[in-house]
Amino acid sequence: MTFLPYSRPVLDEEEIAEVVDTLRSGWLTTGPKVAQFEKDFTEFIGCKHALAVNSATSGLHLALEALGVGEGDKVITTVHTFTASAEVIRYLGGEPLFADIDPDTFCIDPEHVRRLLEEHSGVKCIIPVHYGGQAADMTALLALAKEFDVRVVEDAAHALPCTHNGRMVGTMSDVTVFSFYANKTITTGEGGMVVTDDEAIAKRVKTMRLHGINRDVFDRFTSKSPSWHYEVVAPGYKYNMMDMCGALGIHQLKKAHKFQQQRKYIAECYEKGFAGLPVETPGIVNPEDFHAWHIYALRLNLDELTISRDTFIEKLSEKGVGTSVHYIPLHRMPYWRDTYGLKDETYPQSTAVFNRIISLPNFASMTDDDINFVINAVREVATAHAK
Ligand SMILES: *Cc1c(COP(=O)(O)O)cnc(C)c1O
Numbered sequence: 001m002t003f004l005p006y007s008r009p010v011l012d013e014e015e016i017a018e019v020v021d022t023l024r025s026g027w028l029t030t031g032p033k034v035a036q037f038e039k040d041f042t043e044f045i046g047c048k049h050a051l052a053v054n055s056a057t058s059g060l061h062l063a064l065e066a067l068g069v070g071e072g073d074k075v076i077t078t079v080h081t082f083t084a085s086a087e088v089i090r091y092l093g094g095e096p097l098f099a100d101i102d103p104d105t106f107c108i109d110p111e112h113v114r115r116l117l118e119e120h121s122g123v124k125c126i127i128p129v130h131y132g133g134q135a136a137d138m139t140a141l142l143a144l145a146k147e148f149d150v151r152v153v154e155d156a157a158h159a160l161p162c163t164h165n166g167r168m169v170g171t172m173s174d175v176t177v178f179s180f181y182a183n184k185t186i187t188t189g190e191g192g193m194v195v196t197d198d199e200a201i202a203k204r205v206k207t208m209r210l211h212g213i214n215r216d217v218f219d220r221f222t223s224k225s226p227s228w229h230y231e232v233v234a235p236g237y238k239y240n241m242m243d244m245c246g247a248l249g250i251h252q253l254k255k256a257h258k259f260q261q262q263r264k265y266i267a268e269c270y271e272k273g274f275a276g277l278p279v280e281t282p283g284i285v286n287p288e289d290f291h292a293w294h295i296y297a298l299r300l301n302l303d304e305l306t307i308s309r310d311t312f313i314e315k316l317s318e319k320g321v322g323t324s325v326h327y328i329p330l331h332r333m334p335y336w337r338d339t340y341g342l343k344d345e346t347y348p349q350s351t352a353v354f355n356r357i358i359s360l361p362n363f364a365s366m367t368d369d370d371i372n373f374v375i376n377a378v379r380e381v382a383t384a385h386a387k
Pocket of ligand 1: 054055056057058081082084085129155157158178179180181190191192
């Protein structure tokens with residue numbers, strides 16, 4: 001039996017050749033390939049600074065650190081995300097406040113954010129997540145940030161490329177962080193990018209990603225002043241990106257738009273293919289905007305089906321279709337639930353959505369046969385178990 005995985009990275013000969021070139025060059029850690037990748041990234045986004053790191057998690061940590069988030073500071077994020085969006089707040093001793101989501105986009109609900117801002121003093125920052133690659137309501141969130149004088153760090157792990165009313169994600173707020181984890185829209189294996197237009201933030205992130213040293217290793221070995229000399233100005237981290245990863249990033253970035261078009265095509269095929277089934281296809285806010293389509297989350301209409309979401313997933317797996325669920329919300333995770341006393345009732349939208357979502361395969365190298373394989377499997381399971 002053939003099995004179609006949920007996700008598969010798309011790597012071509014040029015990525016392989018670039019990594020081999022890096023291996024032969026004798027320079028493995030942060031160096032010329034990372035510098036090239038960063039330069040290309042600023043042009044791709046249209047931002048001033050792009051700083052490569054070894055993961056988006058590291059990038060989010062550095063972003064909050066650069067904004068001065070510390071002990072007891074409150075930071076608002078969504079429950080409907082990967083734990084990384086919230087754990088970075090705890091790294092710095094901050095206190096997360098969680099908001100529910102918009103039921104159509106699964107992005108943070110600005111009205112809930114407003115209530116949290118009104119109820120709590122000492123909020124320093126908001127971390128919206130562009131769920132699945134569709135931008136959160138940045139117009140509303142940036143207005144709230146201004147009204148309440150808080151900063152915004154975008155978790156753009158899904159959002160390359162992505163726009164909000166024509167504006168590129170990465171150009172709107174204080175800091176934006178992208179992920180190049182193996183299953184993300186482009187990949188460097190592990191990796192991330194911190195993007196900002198703010199000189200001071202960029203400088204701090206650059207220093208803190210490498211031990212708090214105010215001069216990076218590549219600088220030290222290529223500039224005229226003595227290579228042994230450096231200064232430690234803060235207790236930094238070890239979050240720099242390796243050149244082997246930068247080598248992958250250079251070529252992946254060139255294909256980011258092509259990959260997006262392919263994922264969009266898959267979403268369009270699914271939209272047509274699932275017509276008439278007891279399911280809801282993803283809601284689209286502005287069809288003019290770029291949707292990165294990192295996740296294709298199908299919603300089951302459970303009251304029209306005789307089986308649960310979990311059984312639906314089992315049946316798809318029996319038919320050879322790999323799936324996932326994004327996400328088991330944070331208020332259902334023992335650490336977050338128990339530490340912060342989070343309850344299902346506080347997050348009705350996320351709770352309801354969680355019970356009915358399935359993420360379907362939608363990686364850029366899927367063929368028409370693969371797409372039809374998924375459509376047929378979903379159609380068969382839904383039809384066989386319709387009420
Ligand atoms: C993948 C992901 C991250 C973390 O990215 P890494 O590069 O693996 O650290 C953060 N937030 C969200 C929403 C993600 O999906």
